[in-house]
Amino acid sequence: MNDHVLAQLADTIEARRQSGDPATSYVAKLKAKGLDAMLKKVGEEATEFVLAAKDRNAMQVTYEAADLWFHSLMALAEVGVRPEQVLGELARREGLSGLAEFASRPADPKI
Numbered sequence: 001m002n003d004h005v006l007a008q009l010a011d012t013i014e015a016r017r018q019s020g021d022p023a024t025s026y027v028a029k030l031k032a033k034g035l036d037a038m039l040k041k042v043g044e045e046a047t048e049f050v051l052a053a054k055d056r057n058a059m060q061v062t063y064e065a066a067d068l069w070f071h072s073l074m075a076l077a078e079v080g081v082r083p084e085q086v087l088g089e090l091a092r093r094e095g096l097s098g099l100a101e102f103a104s105r106p107a108d109p110k111i
């Protein structure tokens with residue numbers, strides 16, 4: 001299992017977005033509904049993920065994480081972002097302490 005799976009799924013999503021039939025393709029059907037519908041699904045799947053994680057149910061949380069990632073890939077495709085870009089951002093952060101990065105941020109002028 002590697003990041004190739006995400007790239008391949010993104011390719012499938014792109015192909016279905018372009019020429020899939022909403023009668024037979026979930027991706028084509030959700031694309032036809034638009035960005036708001038995709039974001040609603042991301043929110044729903046995130047909630048289901050949280051509930052499964054709260055129960056510490058490893059099998060269910062794996063299933064819900066897959067649903068969440070899939071619908072996130074749908075939203076990313078809609079706004080023109082490839083999973084490689086997200087993985088690149090995670091790679092860029094590798095070794096950078098989250099606490100040190102937060103402390104280095106410029107002060108918020110609104111505060």
Ligand SMILES: N=c1c2ncn([C@@H]3O[C@H](COP(=O)(O)OP(=O)(O)OP(=O)(O)O)[C@@H](O)[C@H]3O)c2ncn1[C@@H]1O[C@H](COP(=O)(O)O)[C@@H](O)[C@H]1O
Nearest residue numbers: 009012013016020024025026027028041044066067070071
């Ligand atoms: N990974 C997925 C994937 N994960 C989840 N789903 C679908 O997402 C839908 C929503 O899931 P829910 O559990 O929320 O079901 P629901 O609440 O009853 O559905 P809705 O009311 O939101 O329509 C279901 O129809 C799932 O089958 C997926 N549909 C497709 N894929 C991938 O996308 C590819 C292309 O799919 P098609 O476009 O359908 O050919 C597939 O080969 C898969 O690789």
